[in-house]
Amino acid sequence: MRAVLALAVVAAPAALAGVLLLAVVEAALPVLAAWLTKTVLDSLSAPVTGTGSVLGPAAALAGIGVAASVLPHGAKLLHAELGRRVGLLAQDRLYAAVNSLTGLGRFEDPAALDRLRLAQQCGQDTPPQIVASAVGLARSTITIAGFAAALVLLNPWLALAVLLSAVPALLTEIRLARARVGTALTVSPLERRESFYAFLLGSVQTAKEIRLFGIGDHLRGTMRRDRKAINATHSRLDRRAALAQTGPAVVAAATGAGGLVWAVDAVARGQLTVGDVALLLSGIAAVQGGLAGIAVMVAVTHQHLLLFGHYLEVTTQPPDLPVREKPLPVEPLTRGLELRDVWFRYSAQHDWVLRGVNLTIPVGGTVALVGDNGAGKSTLVKLLCRFYDPERGSILWDGTDIRELSPQELRSRMSGIFQDFMRYxxxxxxxxxxxxxxxxxxxxxxxxxxxxxxxxxxxxxxxxxxxxxxxxxxxxxxxxxxxxxxxxxxxxxxxxxxxxxxxGAADLLILDEPSSGLDPEAEHEIHQLLLAHRAGRTSLLVSHRLNAVRGADLIVVLRGGEIVEQGDHDELMGRQGRYAALFRRQAEGYADAPAVPR
Ligand SMILES: Nc1ncnc2c1ncn2[C@@H]1O[C@H](COP(=O)(O)OP(=O)(O)OP(=O)(O)O)[C@@H](O)[C@H]1O
Known part of the structure; x- marks a missing residue:
């Protein structure tokens, strides 16, 4: 709660002060109105009454009526402004936190993704709702305290009974709030999948395949099944809530009815005036209604706070990759990059993807990575960009471990194209x-x-x-x-x-399959362009087109996460190893093949 209020104080201090002030005034008005009504009724029912003694309270009552009709509009305006500003700040902080993640690991972790989804869900709306509920709670508490004081004056035991009768409802609502948050967590993976199917069914990128393979109905069916499962979970909770809320509602109603019977009897016995009864009845209604409202508000706030916990978890999460408090500045590359006995796997449950890789990319040189699908080429590139850290070994930038450097500065010295580059x-x-x-x-x-x-x-x-x-x-x-x-x-x-x-001035140019989608002529043209562009620059080229890499200063063959060969094209061809075999097989593909007989 403190975190939300701090958010509101930073986002809109004036609007928050205005909302609080209006809440106090609005809370006091019904209590004042009830006392004035009692005074007016008692004056009117007194045996001898002068208009002078009634007119004053009646005019004040009229004034309160006018204020009560105007103030809510002002409060609504301020609440809306407060909500927008708090929502904006909350959303901004959320995405600042997401953006501050150095690596990719959290974007691949299902639990972290669920948490992020819940944080996104509540990021913009929940903080303003919590502020509104807190203000509402304060307002109801003031009103209830005013009416409870009136009830205590009229009958302290009745006041106590009315207050106690609201406790079961309060406890029930808090229990239900917990259950609602639990449900939100349970259905979150299903909802994430549902959004994914909705994207597949409504996106231009997927429209071709979905139509060609006729998988639209299959996806629609899966989406429907997930939605039904989500609905069933919500229905179960709604039924449980309806059952749980009935008992406390009956207790509160019975207490109110008892109070009414006692009041009528007290008037008959001359112990209460008509004004007292009016005050008592509005007091019981206000205290019970107010406490029921508080129960719901406490429950809703509790639920929002539990959800907001995910937002806080995301916005205050520790860094995904360790970054020094004062990272070293990244100087221009003068000697080169070195991978020293690098071992990496995506998680403890996955197999090793890189196994003891030792590689030097000298400044000004072009290193080409080749190898089978899944050999670990793109993974090596990702490690160089520090999207992940090696589990063992290190990557050195001019001799300094890149974990010592600022990731942003490191990346600002790199450029290139990834295999799965973005189409914005x-x-x-x-x-x-x-x-x-x-x-x-x-x-x-x-x-x-x-x-x-x-x-x-x-x-x-x-x-x-x-x-x-x-x-x-x-x-x-x-x-x-x-x-x-x-x-x-x-x-x-x-x-x-x-x-x-x-x-243009990047120290390291990474080209991961830069020409895979090009026609042969375009590919040749691009490689000539890149050859000219790479001259004198440090670059790392990943390609399956071995003809494109033959000009590299060093060609590195990866297999099963290990370097099995390295050298320039002529050396590797002379060695008659894996590279030479791959190269020949590709070359054969371009050689004249006998025509297929008709
Ligand atoms: N984010 C990831 N999480 C888990 N495993 C991954 C992830 N990315 C890649 N892998 C696995 O790591 C291995 C190496 O993948 P990588 O993409 O580095 O290979 P590659 O040599 O670039 O292959 P290709 O030539 O097909 O592009 C593969 O077995 C792949 O399944």
Whole structure:
């Protein structure tokens, strides 16, 4: 609760103060109104009464009525403003925390993903709801205290009975709140899967396969089954809640009814006035209604707080990878990168992916990684970027362990293209400019990078040139059919490459399958371009196209996570080992094969 209130104080101190002030005033109004009603009724029913003694309280009562009708609108306005500001700050802190994760591990851990989903669910709405509930609780407490004092004056035992009658409802609601949070946790994986199926069924990326293989109905069926399971869990809880709430409601109603009988009898015996009865009845109703409201509010707040616990867990989680409090600055690479006896597996349950890898990438040199599918090439690249830490061994940047360095600075000295590069639903200029956000709007540099990737001509001739959206998902309404365009796979690859080339001064260029989607001529052209671009730069090239890597200074063959051979093309061919076998097999594929007889 303290964390939420601190959030509100930082986000909107004036709105919070206004909300609290109005809550106190609004809480006092019904109590004042009840006392004034009693006074008016007693004056009117007194044997001798002058209009003077009634008019004053009646006018005050009228004033309270006006205030009670105006204040809620002001309070609503302030609450809404407070909610928006608290929600904005909470959401911003959540994504700042997610963004501060150095590695990828948490994005692959199902428990962490469930927690993140719950934090996302409650990130924007829950903190304002908790603040609103806390204010509501304070307001109800003041009103109840006022009416309870009145009841104590009229009949202390009745006051005690009314207060006690609300306890079972309070306890029941708190128990139910816990159960609701438990349910939210239980259904979270199902809901995450449901969102995934919803994405599959409604996305342009998946539409082709879903139609070709006719799997839409299968996915729809699975999604329906998951939703039914979620609904069944909620129904069970609703039934349990209805049963649990009935008993406490009967206890409260019976206590109220007993109070009414006692009051009528007391009037008959001359112990109470008509005004007293009016005060007593509104007191019982207000205390019981208020306490029932408090029970629900406490339960809802409790539930929100439990959910908010996930938000706090995400926003205050320890770093996923250890980063020194004062990391060393990353100086330009002068000697090279070295992997020293690197062992890595994705988790203790997985097999080793890299097994004692020793490798040096000298400054200014091009190292090519080749090997079978699953040999560990992309994993090695990810370790160099410090998306994971080796379990044993170390990676050295000019002799310094990269765990000692600032990950952001380290990455700012790298660039390149990943095998699964992103296709952003943004303009062509932004798709390239994101490679170096400092130059997001530097058209000249963006065009230069596009030209290096052989894409400038294509992008210039798009309907809006570089401002054309490379997606039809977010095309502006009314802009016509030609606003957004879809690029071909190879064109996208060139855009991804241009993004990687934008950071021209990067110390290490990583090219993970940069030409896999290109036609043979384009591939040749891109490799010539990259060869020129790589000259004198440190680069790491991963490719299955062995013809593309033959010019590398060092070719490293990975197999089952181990380096089985390394050398330049001629050395490796001379050795007649794994590389030579792979190279020959690929070369044979291009040799003239006898025509298949008709
Ligand atoms: N995030 C991950 N979690 C668990 N295992 C993974 C993960 N990423 C890769 N692996 C496993 O690690 C092994 C090496 O994968 P990696 O992607 O590094 O191979 P690769 O040599 O790049 O293969 P390819 O040539 O097919 O791209 C594979 O067995 C793969 O299943």
């Amino acid at each position: 639903d943004l303009s062509a200029a932004e798709n390239i400019g994101l490679g170096d956000v400092a130059h997001l709007h530097d058209t000249a540099r963006i065009r230069q990078a596009a030209a290096q990737a052989g894409m400038d001509g294509t992008l210039v001739s798009l309907p809006r040139g570089y401002d054309t959206m490379l997606s039809r998902t977010f095309a502006e309404e009314g802009a016509g059919d030609h606003d957004g365009v879809e690029l071909s796979g190879g064109q996208w690859q060139r855009v991804g490459l241009a993004r990687g080339l934008l950071r």
